[in-house]
Amino acid sequence: MALAHAIMTALTDDDLSGYELARDFEASLGFFWHASHQQIYQELHKLAEKSLLNKREVHQAGKPNKIVYGLTKAGRDALAEWVFETTKNQNAKDELVIKLYNLSEDNAQHLSAEIAQRRQEMMQRLYTYEKLRADYYSDPLSLPTRSKGVYLALIRGLGQGQQFLSWCDEALELIASVETGTDSGADSTG
Amino acid sequence: MALAHAIMTALTDDDLSGYELARDFEASLGFFWHASHQQIYQELHKLAEKSLLNKREVHQAGKPNKIVYGLTKAGRDALAEWVFETTKNQNAKDELVIKLYNLSEDNAQHLSAEIAQRRQEMMQRLYTYEKLRADYYSDPLSLPTRSKGVYLALIRGLGQGQQFLSWCDEALELIASVETGTDSGADSTG
DNA sequence: GCCCACATGTAACCTGTTACATGATTTA
DNA sequence: TAAATCATGTAACAGGTTACATGTGGGC
Numbered sequence: 001m002a003l004a005h006a007i008m009t010a011l012t013d014d015d016l017s018g019y020e021l022a023r024d025f026e027a028s029l030g031f032f033w034h035a036s037h038q039q040i041y042q043e044l045h046k047l048a049e050k051s052l053l054n055k056r057e058v059h060q061a062g063k064p065n066k067i068v069y070g071l072t073k074a075g076r077d078a079l080a081e082w083v084f085e086t087t088k089n090q091n092a093k094d095e096l097v098i099k100l101y102n103l104s105e106d107n108a109q110h111l112s113a114e115i116a117q118r119r120q121e122m123m124q125r126l127y128t129y130e131k132l133r134a135d136y137y138s139d140p141l142s143l144p145t146r147s148k149g150v151y152l153a154l155i156r157g158l159g160q161g162q163q164f165l166s167w168c169d170e171a172l173e174l175i176a177s178v179e180t181g182t183d184s185g186a187d188s189t190g
Numbered sequence: 191m192a193l194a195h196a197i198m199t200a201l202t203d204d205d206l207s208g209y210e211l212a213r214d215f216e217a218s219l220g221f222f223w224h225a226s227h228q229q230i231y232q233e234l235h236k237l238a239e240k241s242l243l244n245k246r247e248v249h250q251a252g253k254p255n256k257i258v259y260g261l262t263k264a265g266r267d268a269l270a271e272w273v274f275e276t277t278k279n280q281n282a283k284d285e286l287v288i289k290l291y292n293l294s295e296d297n298a299q300h301l302s303a304e305i306a307q308r309r310q311e312m313m314q315r316l317y318t319y320e321k322l323r324a325d326y327y328s329d330p331l332s333l334p335t336r337s338k339g340v341y342l343a344l345i346r347g348l349g350q351g352q353q354f355l356s357w358c359d360e361a362l363e364l365i366a367s368v369e370t371g372t373d374s375g376a377d378s379t380g
Numbered sequence: 381g382c383c384c385a386c387a388t389g390t391a392a393c394c395t396g397t398t399a400c401a402t403g404a405t406t407t408a
Numbered sequence: 409t410a411a412a413t414c415a416t417g418t419a420a421c422a423g424g425t426t427a428c429a430t431g432t433g434g435g436c
Contacts, residue, residue, distance in 0.1 A: 003396090034282045097343045
């Protein structure tokens, strides 16, 4: 039931519509939790039915109406309790690494390309995160308590990302030593 | 369908039974892919039905019979093709970090404990990985091609893990500054 | 006899993805 | 009028978890 809690977490400070949640998830919590809009809408219905969220329709000028959700007292309580529950299963799913177990002369070039692309995507993401840290979280000890938690999430993402970048570099270098045509063809040696 | 390919990857070198796969998954691929025995048995049935795996019953002395699976030619081909498919969705699910967004004086102690426990578990895991690297992968460039891929998977796990350890340290330190009773007592102001 | 490791499975349920569906409003 | 963005939804299916079920053989 962690999606429910990720949504409630996102609603702690601001009331948001399903559309806004789906969009903002990618930008903020997105590093640690991903969800499609379909999933989010359904979860919002469930949470509202359990009275953990309240909803109100908001009329907008020049845009369709939206349904904005907010945490109820019961929702806040449920979220606070959830933090004390023990987290059980670690999600370990990394297709790219499974692919690497199958590294061969045939697929080395493809895997290089895939890693290079992922590296590029991560670079862009890290740029945003790094800016955020520099702008708002430069002095962690002086932050209010909740922001300290957000800061720790932020540097978790940054650290993971940077580690990924340097791994990519090492991977690309080693895979280059495998690629056919690179060492046998010996073109442009000088 | 990535579980299927993770299983086939595990069967590349050795034929294994469902039980052995479930057990070994944790030890080797476990860092990058987790699956329960129920899931594995069902996937094995599917793969055998599609003729990507063959099976044979093995009679054991002092143990129940087991059903050992191996890759067929079609299976090897399917696996080789899969490597060239583009990986789409990144799994980003980390409950612990979502919990951190909800850091408060009330739950600081609990979160510290949870992080400390995870740190401990990771330490043990890394010990195994580090030994593996030192024993078999000390000179990556001289490894055969496929082993280079395994090596890259290994250092991916090691890097991620070490990054996690140092993040834990920083997190524990910062959360300590939050915990009630720690700062109000004003001990060792330094 | 009881517990543990070995060994394989089914069923119900929850979670997550993909495809499909609808409709308003703005900009080109 | 066509495309883009905003906005919300349903349905079918695939993936994954939890609970339940069965049976062998060794050690205490």
